[in-house]
Amino acid sequence: MPNGKSKSKKKELVFTRENSVGLVERQFAHFDAPLKLRSGGRLDNFTLAYETYGALNEDKSNVILICHALSGDSHVAGYYSDDPNEAPGWWDDAVGPGKMFDTNRYYVICSNVIGGCRGSTGPSSPAPDGKPFGLRFPVITISDMVEAQRHLMDRFGITKLFAIAGGSMGGMQALQWAVNYPERVENVLFIASTPLSSTQNIAFNEIGRQAIYADPNWRRGDYYDHPEKPDAGLAVARMIGHITYMSEYSLEKKFGRRLQNNTELAYTFDTEFAVESYLQHQGVKFVERFDANSYLYITKALDYYDVSDGYSTIYDALRKTNANFLVVSFSSDWLYTDKQARELVDPLRRLKKNVEYQRVKASFGHDSFLVEVETMTELVGGYLDRMWKRKQRPPKKNDDKKG
Amino acid sequence: MPNGKSKSKKKELVFTRENSVGLVERQFAHFDAPLKLRSGGRLDNFTLAYETYGALNEDKSNVILICHALSGDSHVAGYYSDDPNEAPGWWDDAVGPGKMFDTNRYYVICSNVIGGCRGSTGPSSPAPDGKPFGLRFPVITISDMVEAQRHLMDRFGITKLFAIAGGSMGGMQALQWAVNYPERVENVLFIASTPLSSTQNIAFNEIGRQAIYADPNWRRGDYYDHPEKPDAGLAVARMIGHITYMSEYSLEKKFGRRLQNNTELAYTFDTEFAVESYLQHQGVKFVERFDANSYLYITKALDYYDVSDGYSTIYDALRKTNANFLVVSFSSDWLYTDKQARELVDPLRRLKKNVEYQRVKASFGHDSFLVEVETMTELVGGYLDRMWKRKQRPPKKNDDKKG
Numbered sequence: 001m002p003n004g005k006s007k008s009k010k011k012e013l014v015f016t017r018e019n020s021v022g023l024v025e026r027q028f029a030h031f032d033a034p035l036k037l038r039s040g041g042r043l044d045n046f047t048l049a050y051e052t053y054g055a056l057n058e059d060k061s062n063v064i065l066i067c068h069a070l071s072g073d074s075h076v077a078g079y080y081s082d083d084p085n086e087a088p089g090w091w092d093d094a095v096g097p098g099k100m101f102d103t104n105r106y107y108v109i110c111s112n113v114i115g116g117c118r119g120s121t122g123p124s125s126p127a128p129d130g131k132p133f134g135l136r137f138p139v140i141t142i143s144d145m146v147e148a149q150r151h152l153m154d155r156f157g158i159t160k161l162f163a164i165a166g167g168s169m170g171g172m173q174a175l176q177w178a179v180n181y182p183e184r185v186e187n188v189l190f191i192a193s194t195p196l197s198s199t200q201n202i203a204f205n206e207i208g209r210q211a212i213y214a215d216p217n218w219r220r221g222d223y224y225d226h227p228e229k230p231d232a233g234l235a236v237a238r239m240i241g242h243i244t245y246m247s248e249y250s251l252e253k254k255f256g257r258r259l260q261n262n263t264e265l266a267y268t269f270d271t272e273f274a275v276e277s278y279l280q281h282q283g284v285k286f287v288e289r290f291d292a293n294s295y296l297y298i299t300k301a302l303d304y305y306d307v308s309d310g311y312s313t314i315y316d317a318l319r320k321t322n323a324n325f326l327v328v329s330f331s332s333d334w335l336y337t338d339k340q341a342r343e344l345v346d347p348l349r350r351l352k353k354n355v356e357y358q359r360v361k362a363s364f365g366h367d368s369f370l371v372e373v374e375t376m377t378e379l380v381g382g383y384l385d386r387m388w389k390r391k392q393r394p395p396k397k398n399d400d401k402k403g
Numbered sequence: 404m405p406n407g408k409s410k411s412k413k414k415e416l417v418f419t420r421e422n423s424v425g426l427v428e429r430q431f432a433h434f435d436a437p438l439k440l441r442s443g444g445r446l447d448n449f450t451l452a453y454e455t456y457g458a459l460n461e462d463k464s465n466v467i468l469i470c471h472a473l474s475g476d477s478h479v480a481g482y483y484s485d486d487p488n489e490a491p492g493w494w495d496d497a498v499g500p501g502k503m504f505d506t507n508r509y510y511v512i513c514s515n516v517i518g519g520c521r522g523s524t525g526p527s528s529p530a531p532d533g534k535p536f537g538l539r540f541p542v543i544t545i546s547d548m549v550e551a552q553r554h555l556m557d558r559f560g561i562t563k564l565f566a567i568a569g570g571s572m573g574g575m576q577a578l579q580w581a582v583n584y585p586e587r588v589e590n591v592l593f594i595a596s597t598p599l600s601s602t603q604n605i606a607f608n609e610i611g612r613q614a615i616y617a618d619p620n621w622r623r624g625d626y627y628d629h630p631e632k633p634d635a636g637l638a639v640a641r642m643i644g645h646i647t648y649m650s651e652y653s654l655e656k657k658f659g660r661r662l663q664n665n666t667e668l669a670y671t672f673d674t675e676f677a678v679e680s681y682l683q684h685q686g687v688k689f690v691e692r693f694d695a696n697s698y699l700y701i702t703k704a705l706d707y708y709d710v711s712d713g714y715s716t717i718y719d720a721l722r723k724t725n726a727n728f729l730v731v732s733f734s735s736d737w738l739y740t741d742k743q744a745r746e747l748v749d750p751l752r753r754l755k756k757n758v759e760y761q762r763v764k765a766s767f768g769h770d771s772f773l774v775e776v777e778t779m780t781e782l783v784g785g786y787l788d789r790m791w792k793r794k795q796r797p798p799k800k801n802d803d804k805k806g
Contacts, residue, residue: 039670139670199654199678200646206679207642210686211614214635232617239610240643243603248740251602257709265707267442267542269699273706275602276609283613296672303676304668306660334737337651 017079020088021053021096021103024078026119031151035114038309041138044128048152049074049119050111053095054103060158061391064101064384065149066091066110067166067173070241070298071290073118076110093373100381105388106162113173114148115140115298117291124224124291135221140297142172142305146180149173153184162391163384165189167369168336169298172305175344178323179307185323187387189380192333192369194340195314196306201335204244205299208237212292221293234292235283242282247332247365251275307344314347325355326383328376330368356383420482423491424456424499424506427481429522434554438517441712444541447531451555452477452522453514456498457506463561464794467504467787468552469494469513470569470576473644473701474693476521479513496776503784508791509565516576517551518543518701520694527627527694538624543700545575545708549583552576556587565794566787568592570772571739572701575708578747581726582710588726590790592783595736595772597743598717599709604738607647608702611640615695624696637695638686645685650735650768654678710747717750728758729786731779733771759786 028049035043051074056063066076068090077095079086095101101108112120115137123137153161164174164185171193178185194201212218215233223229243251255275259265262272271277311317325348329341338359348355358379362368369376431452438446454477459466469479471493480498482489498504504511515523518540526540556564567577567588574596581588597604615621618636626632646654658678662668665675674680714720728751732744741762751758761782765771772779 041670135672139672141670196660198651199658199660199676200651202660202676203646203654203678203682206676206682207639207646210642210683211617211639214614214618214639216619236610236614236617236639239613243606243610248601248603251606255602257599257602257605267444267544267707269538269542269703273602273605273609275606279606279609280613300672304670 019096019098020092021078024051024053024075024080024089026051026074028119029152029155033151035144035148035151037138037144038141039139043114043121043138046114046121046148047119048111048114048148050109050152051075053077053108054106056107060156061160061162062106063158063161064106064108065153065161065164066095066101066108067149067164067170068110068113069166069168069170070302071286072170073116074110074112076108091370094376100377100384101165102381111149111152113145113298115145115294115301117294120148122291123221123293123297132224134224134293137293137297139300141301142169142176143180143309145173145301146176149177150181159184161185162388163187163189165191165380166193167191168193168366169302175307178321179317182320182322186391187384188323188325189328189383190325190344191328191380192330192336192366194336195344196308197303198340202303204240205303208240209296209299211236211240212296218292223292229287230292231287234287234290234295237295238286239279239283242279244335245366247334247363249332250364250367315351318347318351318353321353324387325353326380327355327357328360328369328379330360330362330366330372332363333366333368335366422499422501423495424481427454427456427478427483427492429454429477431522432555432558436554438547438551438554440541440547441544442542446517446524446541449517449524449551450522451514451517451551453512453555454478456480456511457509459510464563464565465509466561466564467509467511468556468564468567469498469504469511470552470567470573471513471516472569472571472573473705474689475573476519477513477515479511494773497779503780503787504568505784514552514555516548516701518548518697518704520697523551525694526624526696526700535627537627537696540696540700542703544704545572545579546583546712548576548704549579552580553584562587564588565791566590566592568594568783569596570594571596571769572705578710581724582720585723585725589794590787591726591728592731592786593728593747594731594783595733595739595769597739598747599711600706601743605706607643608706611643612699612702614639614643615699621695624699626695632690633695634690637690637693637698640698641689642682642686645682647738648769650737650766652735653767653770718754721750721754721756724756727790728756729783730758730760731763731772731782733763733765733769733775735766736769736771738769
């Protein structure tokens, strides 16, 4: 997942602690029911970490479920403490009073994916024998992430989601919700995502995994009891991922060929260029908060993703959906391209589904979905507003007759 | 450097052993003169490995110097043995009788770059103390590679190159020859290359280096006496490089989401998709023939590359060139893009230099320069033929007067 903190382009909208959701708390839901997995395997029980923002209305009709991307977590917005140096959640620009997911109106929920390392059950969690799962954790898919979230919604007594939204891997989950539970999803916001991982997507993920496998501290996933973790491999994996989140233009604009420490080239193996230092920093920062095995499991889930899985064609998968779709892609996103967005939009249109497609001209690559706050607020916030108002409108007489 | 063996698209031209240059031998030139380096450092003496094809004519006016890319070597064409399973040199389609670099007419030379590991002096060569240099080897630049080649040309008594040609890093060397030795270069063939490395180019190289640094067997470059080499890190670096040589389309076309071993997904950490197996294979094959330290040094040389180095602007650098330029870029090359080619073409044109620019519509990314044999034969072979004939033409009376 792109790093939400690198906001290179925020023009007039300035969000501060004052218009944030304020203090929030991570919560946990334990499920003693088994989670049946796409692979045929199962988890006997599991935990999801989640956060909520805003207030659930009486008929539970104002719920927006936000799904996070590869390296994200349940902490979408707000702060955990009063520490003025604390960074807010990863999409704080999007979730809050008056923001695109307006917490004055909507009740927003976000949970950490199954397989993750930020509070939900994953490879670093204890297995029945009390030791961390490691590679004994079953391989999971996007559909399994959705199934875990479905348990969470059941726990809340939420039978219908007003909207489900996600960028990148979050978009896959949103789409899969609409396929797996067509009666429970009113609107899907599918942002900078793809209905199936391309060969190049798989290739980049595999190189990241190879970097982790190559780290002797990885120990085939059994490193939790060792003081040395596969940090070096995970850092390289993160750098590989990170470069796919930025456009050539954003790298150029941000760093160019600027030197890091010197006014002249030093001709040594020390870091010469600012972009090198930046990537190293991304790697180092990431290993502080992420588990290498979770990185493996989640990238595998990405690779497996194909919405037509279990159906003979994508048409068969999409035919049963009942949701309205807003699909957003960014012109400079070379991870999940316009072309990939159209691989969802075209069949939806042919199936006469209600789909709106917005191709945003944006320079910042895949990261644009986090960076282009103003455009996103207009597009996504505006879409939700229209859909909300349509929903509130009393049915016309004609509609009554139809029924 | 792309791997010359993956020729996905060769239509009518079929090259076999019969129309190859046949058996060739790698030769070595030792220089006791010091090589002064851009960094201020020097090598007291050095060796270049090289090969030649065709015959040098009497006035030594038919020389084409071919410069290789990151992972290339002096073995451009032909075979070392009669073994029918032996693969030919890395650009065998290009060098031979009747081919784009027609050995019936031209004398073709290719030398392994300084810093390399394929016969020329590099970090794996013995330092004055008899032990391998390792990181004690000085940092080298594209200009240093050119300077080493210049010594080789002097040794041959070749004062003027009819042409100097290269794809990728080879193009940088060709361009730099024209800047450093304007009176010695008649034609520059600058193919799938860039006059300066972009931020993204540096970023990809740095991630590859980080993968090598992360390998504990790298031992800060001092691994030559150890049985374990930094193969795992180098393999990851190669995979990162390799993905930049292929377009999204070529990966899609070659592998799609095809599974490697099964008819159904296995949901395990074994290799599932064919593209994963392919990348792993590229990594494994590469470490058999390449030295990790050389990979570090040569990627550094790439990063440093900026033809305006030592001048205030690119115009000042190019103003002194006397060569004709053929610049070729490929529409799907996202490593060295059209835009980067134009960063050379535009200033050359403004300086009224003789430059021909060909943007080739091709699907195979950076690899296209090795794959698109027919197009390249027509463009590059045709260009050389015109230039050769112009050179043979007796000067017109008008030309005499001008003199």
